[in-house]
Amino acid sequence: MPALPLPKAFARPTFALLTALALGGCATQEAVTRADGINDPYETQNRKIHGFNKGLDKNLVRPVSQAYGVVPVEIRNTVNNFSENLSMPRVAVNSLLQGDLRGTGLATLRFVMNSTLGIGGLFDPATELNIPQHTTDFGETLAVWGAGEGAYVELPVFGPSTQRDTVGLVVDFFTNPLTTNTNNKFDDDLRSVPPSTAAASVLNDREKFSDTIDSVLYESADSYAQSRSIYLQNRRFELGQDSQTDIDPFAADPYEDPYAE
Amino acid sequence: MPSNLTRRDVFLSASALTLIAATPAAALTEAAARALVDEVVADIDRVINSGQSDAAILREFENLFARYADVNIMAQYALGADGRSASASQKRAFNDAFTTYITRKYGRQFRDFVGGRVEIQSARQINAGYEIRTLAYLRGEGPFEVNFHISDKSGSNKFFNVYIEGVNLLLTERGEIGAMLDRRGGDINAMIGDLRNAS
Numbered sequence: 101m102p103a104l105p106l107p108k109a110f111a112r113p114t115f116a117l118l119t120a121l122a123l124g125g126c127a128t129q130e131a132v133t134r135a136d137g138i139n140d141p142y143e144t145q146n147r148k149i150h151g152f153n154k155g156l157d158k159n160l161v162r163p164v165s166q167a168y169g170v171v172p173v174e175i176r177n178t179v180n181n182f183s184e185n186l187s188m189p190r191v192a193v194n195s196l197l198q199g200d201l202r203g204t205g206l207a208t209l210r211f212v213m214n215s216t217l218g219i220g221g222l223f224d225p226a227t228e229l230n231i232p233q234h235t236t237d238f239g240e241t242l243a244v245w246g247a248g249e250g251a252y253v254e255l256p257v258f259g260p261s262t263q264r265d266t267v268g269l270v271v272d273f274f275t276n277p278l279t280t281n282t283n284n285k286f287d288d289d290l291r292s293v294p295p296s297t298a299a300a301s302v303l304n305d306r307e308k309f310s311d312t313i314d315s316v317l318y319e320s321a322d323s324y325a326q327s328r329s330i331y332l333q334n335r336r337f338e339l340g341q342d343s344q345t346d347i348d349p350f351a352a353d354p355y356e357d358p359y360a361e
Numbered sequence: 362m363p364s365n366l367t368r369r370d371v372f373l374s375a376s377a378l379t380l381i382a383a384t385p386a387a388a389l390t391e392a393a394a395r396a397l398v399d400e401v402v403a404d405i406d407r408v409i410n411s412g413q414s415d416a417a418i419l420r421e422f423e424n425l426f427a428r429y430a431d432v433n434i435m436a437q438y439a440l441g442a443d444g445r446s447a448s449a450s451q452k453r454a455f456n457d458a459f460t461t462y463i464t465r466k467y468g469r470q471f472r473d474f475v476g477g478r479v480e481i482q483s484a485r486q487i488n489a490g491y492e493i494r495t496l497a498y499l500r501g502e503g504p505f506e507v508n509f510h511i512s513d514k515s516g517s518n519k520f521f522n523v524y525i526e527g528v529n530l531l532l533t534e535r536g537e538i539g540a541m542l543d544r545r546g547g548d549i550n551a552m553i554g555d556l557r558n559a560s
Contacts (some may be wrong), residue, residue, distance in 0.1 A: 233503045311469065319559065322540035329536045330528050337527020347522055347531050348488040349438035350514050 138332060139251050146254040150324045153259055154317055157306075162314075165306035176304050178222050183297035185214045185221025187235070190272055194236045198244040206234040238275075239268025243339045252328055260331035389513040391484045394491035397518050398509050401429050402479045405471050422468035430467075431512065431519040432460045439534040443542055443549070451549050458556040463534065476500040479507065489514060489521065 140146065168176070188211035195203030210226040210233075217225040227233065242264050243249075250263025258269065278294050306313060320326040336342040408421045426432075436459040437444060444452060477499040485492045490512035496504040510522040522531045538552070541559075545551040 315466065320537055320540070321544055321555075322537075325536055325540055326533070329533055333528045333532065334526050337524075342527050345529070345532075346487050346492070346510070347438070347529065349434045349521060349531060350489045350512065 138328065139249070140328065141251050142253060146252070146328075147324050149254045149256050150327070152256055153254065154323065156257065157317060161303070161306055162310075165303040165310070168300070168303045169307035169310075176300075179297055179300045180304060181214070181218065181224045182221045183294070183301045184224075184233075185211060185218070186278055186294045186297065188214075189278065190276055191234060191236050193275070194238055194241045194272075195234070197238075197241045198236065200236075203234050203236060206232060210234070237265075237268050238271040239265035240339055242268055243341065249336075249341075252332065254324070254327070260327050262332075262335070265335070389490045389511065389518055391486075391491055393513075393518055394493055394509075394511040395481055395484060397429070397511055397520070398479075398481060398493045398495060401425070401509075401520075402474075404429075405474050408471075409475050418472070419469055422471040423464040425471070426464040426468045427460065429519055430463075431515045431521040432456075432463060433515065434521050435463060435531060435534070436460065438531050439538045441535050441539065443539070443547070447549050451553070454553050455549070455556070458553050459538075462556050462559060467530070473499055 188207045192204050192207035192211065195201075195207055210231055213226045213229070213231070214221045214224055217223075239262075247264050253261050253263060253266060255261050255266060255269075261269070276294065278291070316326050316330065317323050333342070404425050405422070408418055408425065411418070411421075413421070433456060436456045439459060440447070440452075440455055444455075447455065474497075477497060479495050479497050482494045482496055484494070487510060489510070491510075493509045493511060495507050495509070497507045498504045505526050506524070507526075508524040509520045510524075511518060511520045513519075515521075522529055524530075538556075541552045541555055542549070545555065
């Protein structure tokens with residue numbers, strides 16, 4: 101039923117320059133502007149960016165991901181492992197900031213094991229030894245600290261986000277020890293490695309969930325609204341903030357029960 | 362002994378009988394809800410391993426979706442408040458178009474289950490029946506959460522909503538149908554035509 105990991109592919113990789121998009125200011129809890137629980141005051145602007153992102157996908161990301169899909173899956177998995185491993189310092193720090201000691205331990209353990217036994221993170225012995233995967237980011241840290249979600253925003257290249265998650269993205273990028281400027285020529289060349297492997301992971305996801313992503317972007321009546329809905333549902337679920345949204349269609353409209361006699 | 366049988370006793374036991382009779386004969390139980398999920402998963406596996414052509418497999422997936430999903434209630438929810446102004450024949454036409462659309466759209470997703478497995482984690486009572494929480498392990502992916510909402514209000518046990526990593530089918534499809542209607546300025550017939558073409 102994997103219509104799902106969709107949002108992962110929309111995901112927030114860790115490359116690039118997002119500063120301009122911090123969108124002035126931290127997300128504070130704003131009044132939700134619509135009945136459906138979506139706060140989207142910048143819709144006009146967002147839709148323009150969505151159009152740009154779609155063009156980018158159609159002309160670049162999608163074709164390149166299909167080409168990347170030709171690369172043997174073993175190699176792609178190795179790249180993914182490597183990229184995931186490089187994100188572990190971030191995950192450990194953010195888990196700690198959230199008071200999640202288990203998460204901190206998992207991320208640290210995974211980083212140490214995969215960097216050594218896994219030869220610099222090319223392999224994933226931690227998973228084979230049943231150490232669960234764990235991921236988080238500064239957007240989640242902000243949520244744990246009580247910052248509101250803020251408005252929905254669609255970022256160029258990065259896709260669907262919220263003001264809170266955009267701030268998280270920027271902070272994660274600039275606090276990543278692996279991408280920090282060290283004024284050392286050798287190290288500085290290596291700084292491009294994490295963003296590049298993250299981009300490769302995104303391509304991999306774009307290819308793997310191609311059917312689903314294509315159906316949202318190119319087959320739905322309003323791809324902007326669908327991406328927004330799916331992103332927010334999934335992100336709130338990840339953050340445990342989906343406030344138990346059981347839908348009871350049987351009770352939803354007593355006048356239209358198809359089974360009423 | 363029979364002389365001990367007072368009128369009051371008779372009345373009481375008669376009331377008790379009435380109470381028993383009033384209890385729905387076969388209310389959905391947690392066990393039945395779990396069994397339904399097991400059945401769906403087993404059927405998907407069977408189709409995947411049947412060695413048929415891709416086209417035949419897709420058709421079978423559509424049939425599975427139609428058999429196990431309460432497509433009527435899904436259609437009604439997806440149409441939402443706009444359905445109130447619809448005539449009976451429009452509702453029927455929408456139901457048909459929606460059934461084809463939804464079974465194609467979600468049926469083909471079952472393909473991703475190749476080489477994967479689904480493990481039931483827990484169950485929880487909800488208004489309309491039960492929620493069965495599962496973890497899906499697909500090839501090369503960390504497990505993700507898939508929750509089935511199951512009810513017997515259609516007359517048989519069927520799922521009426523699915524949550525995949527928090528994204529639920531009913532809400533997502535109501536958004537989509539709403540957008541299709543907006544695009545047509547609220548013209549239900551035109552929207553039904555589009556829905557037919559889309560699927």
